Structures are given as C-alpha cells and as structure tokens.
Amino acid sequence: MTVYVVEEQNSKKRIDKLLSDINPDQSRSQVQDWISKGLVTVNGNVVKANHKCHLGDKVEWSIPEVQPLEIEAENIPLDVVYEDSDVIVVNKPKGMVVHPSVGHPNGTLVNALLYHCDDLSGINGVERPGIVHRIDKDTSGLLVAAKNDVAHKRLADQLSNKTIERRYEALVHGVIEHDTGMIDAPIGRDPKDRQRMGIVENGRNAITHFRVIKRYQKYTHVECQLETGRTHQIRVHMRYIGFPLVGDPKYGPRKTLDTNGQALHAKVLGFKHPKTNEELYFEVEPPAYFNDLLGTLDL
Incomplete structure (x- = not known):
C-alpha cells in the first residue's frame, strides 16, 4: 500500500492527473484503470478519475504486481516495408493481434518481431517490446516498432507532439x-x-x-x-x-x-527517423478483401 498526503501544489488537481504525475512510468490511462477497479482511495473512499483533490487528503493505492507473460519468438511471416538498425515498419494483416495478452498469448505481431529482430526496445516491458503505437486486431496496415530505447523515446515524442502522420x-x-x-x-x-x-x-x-x-x-x-x-x-x-x-x-x-x-x-505512416531526422513516408494499399468489397457496392 502506498500513501500520499496531498500538498498545496497538488490541491485541486484531478486524482488521475495527480497519480500519473507521482508515477511517471505509468500512463494516465493505466492510472484511470486502477481507479476504475477501486484500487485507489481518497480518505478511505473509492473515487472517480475526475475527483478533485484537496490539501491534506490521504490518497492510498495498492497495485498488484503484473505477472509477466512468457513471450516466445515465433516464426510468423512478416510483411516488412522498411527496416534498419533503429526501426522496423510492417504492414500488419487483418486478424493479427499486436501484442500478447491473457487471451492472445501467441501468434501476435510481437511474437513475430521477436523472431525476426535481434533486439527490440524495452520501454513498454516484456509484453510489448518495441511497440510504440498499436492498431486493432482487425485493422490492417502500417505500424512502426523501435529496436532500441533511444529510438522508442524519440518516436514516442513525435506521437505526443502530433508530428507522426497516420x-x-x-x-x-x-x-x-x-x-x-x-x-x-x-x-x-x-x-x-x-x-x-x-x-x-x-x-x-x-x-x-x-x-x-x-x-x-x-x-x-x-x-x-x-x-x-x-x-x-x-x-x-x-x-x-x-x-x-x-x-x-x-x-x-x-x-x-x-x-x-x-x-x-x-494506409499511410510518416515520421522523422529517430536517429537521422530523415523524413520517412510509407504507403500501402488496402488488402484484397477491402477492394473486393468496394467492387460489390452500388453507386
């Protein structure tokens, strides 16, 4: 159990913002998940993410340790659009999950990347090595992964600054x-x-x-x-x-x-190379099912 008593500089701050500031290695969405599961209390009471804190409030949270998954490298074919020592850009097929979870322990893009690449960044932990951003299982198309932590951070900064074209x-x-x-x-x-x-x-x-x-x-x-x-x-x-x-x-x-x-x-992914600052731009056409579907529609 971790305890924090709200100080003046954090008075009137939302509880989710407060906890994400206190826990810089956790995203705000992750903190909001803790709150929604009742793992956070203020003065002994479960609160919502938009709860405003006050001077002297006693904030307590107890986060269970995540049991890391055993992630295996799998020889799954990848449609590699671009690759160098810092990044890899792939065209993910429809139906492939990006990273392993309890319901999808294998057959994911991460399993394939671990087999294909000698190294991946570790910023997002063992479950999501190299993953800077994700697309849904049934969404096809372009995704970039980072091969080292420096590349990962610089790509993440571009995402945060809204300079990656998607x-x-x-x-x-x-x-x-x-x-x-x-x-x-x-x-x-x-x-x-x-x-x-x-x-x-x-x-x-x-x-x-x-x-x-x-x-x-x-x-x-x-x-x-x-x-x-x-x-x-x-x-x-x-x-x-x-x-x-x-x-x-x-x-x-x-x-x-x-x-x-x-x-x-x-279809389109554009960003600055994390090491060279070169402008990279990639475009891949939709898969066959998509174009076939359009061909069946009446104008």
Whole structure:
C-alpha cells in the first residue's frame, strides 16, 4: 500500500492527473484503470478519475504486481516495408493481434518481431517490446516498432507532439454529405460498458479529420487522419457522427456487411527517423478483401 498526503501544489488537481504525475512510468490511462477497479482511495473512499483533490487528503493505492507473460519468438511471416538498425515498419494483416495478452498469448505481431529482430526496445516491458503505437486486431496496415530505447523515446515524442502522420481508409455505413470534416470529441472508457470506449465528458482529447473518397448508395469510402491516437478513435468518432464502420462488431450496427471485423486500413505512416531526422513516408494499399468489397457496392 502506498500513501500520499496531498500538498498545496497538488490541491485541486484531478486524482488521475495527480497519480500519473507521482508515477511517471505509468500512463494516465493505466492510472484511470486502477481507479476504475477501486484500487485507489481518497480518505478511505473509492473515487472517480475526475475527483478533485484537496490539501491534506490521504490518497492510498495498492497495485498488484503484473505477472509477466512468457513471450516466445515465433516464426510468423512478416510483411516488412522498411527496416534498419533503429526501426522496423510492417504492414500488419487483418486478424493479427499486436501484442500478447491473457487471451492472445501467441501468434501476435510481437511474437513475430521477436523472431525476426535481434533486439527490440524495452520501454513498454516484456509484453510489448518495441511497440510504440498499436492498431486493432482487425485493422490492417502500417505500424512502426523501435529496436532500441533511444529510438522508442524519440518516436514516442513525435506521437505526443502530433508530428507522426497516420492516415487510414475506411468504409462506413451511410452517405456522408460533406466532402471533409473534423471530429473533436473526448474519448474515454464507456461508463455503461467497460469493454468499450465512448465519447465522455472527462475523456482524453481526441481529434479525427476525414475526407470522402467515394460515395455509394448506402455507404461512404473515407480517408481518416489522426491528430491524436486514442483507443478505437476512428471507430468511436465515426459512430459518434452517425456513420459507423462497416463490419465493426463493437461499435457498428448488428446488420452489416460480412468483413470479419471493421473495414479499416492504416494506409499511410510518416515520421522523422529517430536517429537521422530523415523524413520517412510509407504507403500501402488496402488488402484484397477491402477492394473486393468496394467492387460489390452500388453507386
């Protein structure tokens, strides 16, 4: 059990912000997860993440030790788009989980990277070696991993500073009338369903830009550009404005096209090389299923 008595400089600070400041090696989302599980109390009471602390409050938290998974290197084919001694860029297939978890101990991108690479950064621990950012299991496309801690930190800084370019192609339900748009709505854990994300008042800032590529009778082919990178951001934002992704089992309608998961592809990835500062730009076309699906739609 760790105890902290709130000092004047931290008075009126949100409890999630306070704890993430006290625990700099933990992300704010991780701290919010602790709070949601009742592992944090203020003056003996369980609180919400937006609770404001006051001078003299007694904050207590007890975090169980994470039992590290035994991660095995697996000879899984990788579509390597670019690789050097600092970074590796891969085109992840639809259906592949990025990092191991209790439900997915093997067959992940991390298992494949451990076999393919001699070394990966250790900043995110043994469960997520090299992983700077992630894309969902059923989202295909570009992802960069770091081979050392210096590269990892510099790429993470670019993510934080919103200088990494990430553009996606998606197919959504409904016909979007505007050619372009911006969605600015905070994203956080859905209070009614902890397995989902949603637009919540005290969520994290999230901005998505979209552009219509082509309209069909009942669907729209769009390009989405991320300004921030929240969990399920495009899926949540497009649902929020009334145009959920085709095939999305979590945020889409029950009646949708059979795509085995959301029709979403990370097409473009651009960033500065963490060592040379060279501008790198990569683009991969959507997988065959995506283009085949577009070919079946009526204009």
